[in-house]
Amino acid sequence: MENLNALTILRKELHQHPEVSGNEFTTSQRIYSFLENYPPDDILTEVGITGIVATYKGRNAGKTVLFRCELDALPIDEINTFQHKSIFKGVSHKCGHDGHMAILCGLAQKLHIERPEFGNVVLLFQPAEEDGSGAKKVLEDKRFQILKPNYVFALHNLPGYKMHEIVVKDHSFSCAVNSIIIQLKGKTAHAGEPEKGVNPALAIAAITNAFNELIQSDIDLENYCLITPIYSKLGKKAYGVSAGAGEIHFTVRSNSNSRMQDVESTLEKLAKSIAKKYHLKCKVKWTQSFKANTNNREAVELTRAAAHYNSFDLIEKEHPFTWGEDFGLLTQHYAGAMFGLGSGVDTPALHNPDYDFPDGIIQTGVSMFYQISKQITDAY
Secondary structure, three states: OHHHHHHHHHHHHHHHOOOEOOOOHHHHHHHHHHHOOOOOOEEEEEEOOOEEEEEEEOOEEEEEEEEEEEOOEEOOOOOOOOOOOOOOOOOEOOOOHHHHHHHHHHHHHHHHHOOOOEEEEEEEEEOOOOOOOHHHHHHHOHHHHOOOOOEEEEEEEEOOOOOOOEEEOOEEOEOEEEEEEEEEEOEOEEOOOHHHOEOOHHHHHHHHHHHHHOOEOOOOOOOOEEEEEEEEEEOOOOOOEEOOEEEEEEEEEEOOHHHHHHHHHHHHHHHHHHHHHOOOEEEEEEEEEEOOOEEOHHHHHHHHHHHHHOOOOEEEOOOOEOOOOOHHHHHHHOOEEEEEEEOOOOOOOOOOOOOOOOHHHHHHHHHHHHHHHHHHHOOO
């Protein structure tokens, strides 16, 4: 159990020193230092700015399988009081990425002792998952493009499921998510003579109502679409001035990438049409885009087989998870799958200020990844 102890210590160190998306410099260095004890055959640093790619090569030529984890934490104040709580105010690991990193480091331990028979196993420590920019940066790195993995895999811990349960799903595992920013420009006027200006207030209300009409919140239905108001602002705190500018943000969710494209087009047209009706200039921007995580059927079968081999309980998910995950961009380019790892029925929810990844499931994740790798590299 010495290796598991080392992983637990690492996980708590990572939890104690969280860094938000794009700033994972110390986190990356901690991972690199850990990997030096279990040296891969090749290692790339500064992939997508802070990412690491470690490759363990087989004895013979064969397929390449990649496993991904995330480096970043969230801008959330931690309210836990345990010894390994975050030392940084306003930043904490509330999505369990510290545990995901520990799992991938555990896979490195096993691969260091026993290299694959055929092909290569690649470990991707990816930056900036939470803001949707990390996978894109990695994919744009020419050094990464050379790898050309045959399969890509990732997992996510899942509060609300029994510890060690493996959750799988064919097709979309997680939803497509995109966020729209609508900027409206009118004209200020005296608050006592608002008719001499162009105030965006009614347009903001009309856009909100129009978007609300498009919501189909039942994920059982094919046209599932969730549109959530996130932020808005209007004018300034100058009570003698009728507002002349406004802005409103929404997050949009759909259960497929093709459906999301249709929704995006509809929302843009609606916003611009309403703005025109109220004599406003309109600028639309999209931010923090996450592709739906489209699981490859063969990759899901490999996940099921690994769960059966390890005698883990297997749960078949009927509908996609409503959260976004930028691993979906990787499954747009390569055959792959994401699966869930139960982290406890009574565990606080992801992104809650009291969440803490349970160390008891680190070995479960390692066993799953390792068995998946063996099924691919031993069968060549």
